[in-house]
Amino acid sequence: MAKSATATKRPRRERGSINPDDIIAGAFELAEQVSIDNLSMPLLGKHLGVGVTSIYWYFRKKDDLLNAMTDRALREYVFATPYVEAADWRETLANHARAMRKTFLGSPILCDLILIRSALSPRAVRAGEFEVEKAIASLVEAGLSTENAFDTYSAMSVHVRGSVVLQRLYEKNVAANEHAHQREDAIIGNAESTPLLARVSAEGHRIGAADERNFEFGLECILDHAAALIEEGKKPAAAKARRKR
Known part of the structure; x- marks a missing residue:
């Protein structure tokens, strides 16, 4: 059965406490749960415990985030x-x-x-x-x-x-x-x-x-x-x- 697109909610972070590496790492964690297809910015924000605007500050759209994830995946x-x-x-x-x-x-x-x-x-x-x-x-x-x-x-x-x-x-x-x-x-x-x-x-x-x-x-x-x-x-x-x- 397909995994539902849900994310485990973490305690909310303080404003400004997130960085691109944290976001990419969290995106990999979330993708393992819900798949790349079901990964979304709102779900990722919930998973990381930040507002979605904190993610958009570094990655303006999902495709930008996926490009960064791909770069890391290629190195791995x-x-x-x-x-x-x-x-x-x-x-x-x-x-x-x-x-x-x-x-x-x-x-x-x-x-x-x-x-x-x-x-x-x-x-x-x-x-x-x-x-x-x-x-x-x-x-x-x-x-x-x-x-x-x-x-x-x-x-x-x-x-x-x-x-x-x-x-x-x-x-x-x-x-x-x-x-x-x-x-x-x-x-x-x-x-x-x-x-x-x-x-x-x-x-x-x-x-x-x-x-x-x-x-x-x-x-x-x-x-x-x-x-x-x-x-x-x-x-x-x-x-x-x-x-x-």
């Missing part, structure tokens, strides 16, 4: 998903993808602010650019061209974000419809008209579901393609070495 996300080198490039990239997904799935607020509200924002694109540079350099060192390394990382990022957004939209849909009783990715097909669909669906495979099985399969496909490109790139070097003998 980058801090939570560092690119940490593992035994080899494949394990490193796979671990990074799983960490990204886990971070977003564990924080609906981060997902709503970064992936849904600010998906095409330049700020979201620039977030973690040093980590992306490190990842591309690691893939180039493994044998990919710079272009293929960039495309591989980009494909992984799109795969992670798409998986998370689909799951988040499903959760929003269920929360908005208290009578929902069947997943959109429920068992499909029947033994007579679509026997293949019926069999794999009964075994737990889901079309379009943002579940672990589909995520891991897609991730492995991206990694396999990158590995094939690396092997393909080794052939000219090997042939050149043979000609020099």
Whole structure:
């Protein structure tokens, strides 16, 4: 059931005792209770124990507040998903993808602010650019061209974000419809008209579901393609070495 847009009222603050950081922190607290969609300035004022005009003094409209929240969310996300080198490039990239997904799935607020509200924002694109540079350099060192390394990382990022957004939209849909009783990715097909669909669906495979099985399969496909490109790139070097003998 969807959370009602209510806020826990605090003792009223003295005039002038609130600052932008307090407001942003309180907005995150409130959003955890009522969601980003239901966050409002009057509710936030009640939550913080201040008059709503005290909030408008710093943030003239909700969109300004959400921009400030997004900036903080982006910093939190980058801090939570560092690119940490593992035994080899494949394990490193796979671990990074799983960490990204886990971070977003564990924080609906981060997902709503970064992936849904600010998906095409330049700020979201620039977030973690040093980590992306490190990842591309690691893939180039493994044998990919710079272009293929960039495309591989980009494909992984799109795969992670798409998986998370689909799951988040499903959760929003269920929360908005208290009578929902069947997943959109429920068992499909029947033994007579679509026997293949019926069999794999009964075994737990889901079309379009943002579940672990589909995520891991897609991730492995991206990694396999990158590995094939690396092997393909080794052939000219090997042939050149043979000609020099």
